[in-house]
Amino acid sequence: MIKQPSSQIDFTNLSFMPVKTKYSYLSYYKDGQWDEGTLQPGDQITIDMLSTGIQYGQQAFEGMKCYRRKDGGVQFFRPHENARRFQESCRRVMMPTITIERFIDAICQTVVANSEYVPPHETKATLYVRPFMIGIGSNLVLAPSKRYLFGVITQPVGLFFKTGLTPSNFLISEYDRAAHKGTGDVKVGGNYAASFFPNDIAKSQGFTDCLYLDPLTHTKIDEGGAANFFAITKDGIFVTPKSPSILPSITKRSLLDIAKTYLNLEVVECDIYINRIDELAEAATCGTAAIITPIGGIEYRGRLVTFGETHEAGPITKKLYDLLVGIQFGDIKAPEGWILNVE
Ligand SMILES: Cc1ncc(COP(=O)(O)O)c(C=O)c1O
The missing domain is CATH 3.30.470.10 (Aminotransferase class 4, branched-chain amino acid transferase, N-terminal domain)
Incomplete structure (x- = not known):
């Protein structure tokens, strides 16, 4: 009972x-x-x-x-x-x-x-x-x-990130979290031990966490240490990395569906090049622990690129958050098969 x-x-x-x-x-x-x-x-x-x-x-x-x-x-x-x-x-x-x-x-x-x-x-x-x-x-x-x-x-x-829905800055790590064709796409402990050191560097410099680039070319955003990455482009498209070295996030997959069906957005899983992030209007990390954590700015090689309002989550990020959390807590009707009632 x-x-x-x-x-x-x-x-x-x-x-x-x-x-x-x-x-x-x-x-x-x-x-x-x-x-x-x-x-x-x-x-x-x-x-x-x-x-x-x-x-x-x-x-x-x-x-x-x-x-x-x-x-x-x-x-x-x-x-x-x-x-x-x-x-x-x-x-x-x-x-x-x-x-x-x-x-x-x-x-x-x-x-x-x-x-x-x-x-x-x-x-x-x-x-x-x-x-x-x-x-x-x-x-x-x-x-x-x-x-x-x-x-x-x-x-x-x-909260996992104590910043909650207030945007904060993330640092692009010089380290890789997982190898190309390694174990990044599964949830095994070694990936996490490998992320402690880069995470500590980011935190000691005042960032909320770090983001990793793809380990093969170091040109595209992969994900965070415990969360996937998504962004909204300036023309309103929901974009999120497609990479063999990231964990297939259930939250991310759900947001792809929510963005498409509830918000009528175009959604694309694609390469997000680090040298083109100024084309993004909103950015965030997402995952079970992180829920949706808005990113105010990303620093790469000493240059900080900021997105939209710095004091509050962007409008689409906020709508996605409300829908996701509403579904998870049973306040909004979930798509068929998403919820398991515990008895
Ligand atoms: C490395 C990594 N990426 C992404 C995620 C998000 O996955 P999910 O949405 O299934 O919790 C997690 C959390 O489990 C994670 O550890």
Whole structure:
């Protein structure tokens, strides 16, 4: 049964800093099959130090959110897409897959058990849900493990970028986050460890985050460390990069549909050349954590190019934000199949 938000937690002041929930989900893979999977109290596991997940980064994860509707119920936004992407990520690092049905069952069980941590509708905070898989067992040999752990853990969260809907500046990184034909198009831990250092450089220079160029030619915008990139051109076209080294964002794919069907915009997935960004009227990053984070300016090799108003999100970015968040929180009717009600 879904519980109403706990009165013990201050849901109005959340960031992405840890707030523990009561239960997590664990399932183990051994001798070629998964066990039943169970909920367990707390968030601790014990594994071998020579686990491939620790030593070689044999690991994959997903990032999703559970939203409290006005009527008190809770829902997921396109969770089957996360389940499919998780399968792709697991295959890429040679881990066994989890069926879509089991993935959905595991995230729903975990949310129901922790439902008092799904923040109230009006706070616009959410319960972040993190399914993950790691190679376990003692494996010094540089090869895929024979044993795995699939887990789901949750945490109530507020804004990922504290700038919210106020535009802020991003820095084009001198580093690559993922190689061309590497692992950029799947959600595996190594991509994120690689982005800590460039992110730190950007932050220490006063930027919200960095953006990466395509690793092959370094001429086109790829994406951010934890979010895709989109922009609105001066003639009103929604453009977003098409690249083999970016994560196929579910938020981005949804925005392509929303821009087309709700706002009647032309939408194009194309190359966005860094030396032509002054043709853009609005720019933003998007993702489950970032939602839509407007970009006020992009700095590349010492030159800052700014977009539209610097103190508020551009008009189309704002409309996209309201539609996306309205659908996610159940205030606006979603396209068929986008919402999973948790019971
Ligand atoms: C590197 C990267 N790009 C893009 C995204 C956005 O993807 P999604 O919209 O599916 O959350 C994420 C977040 O998961 C990410 O980590």
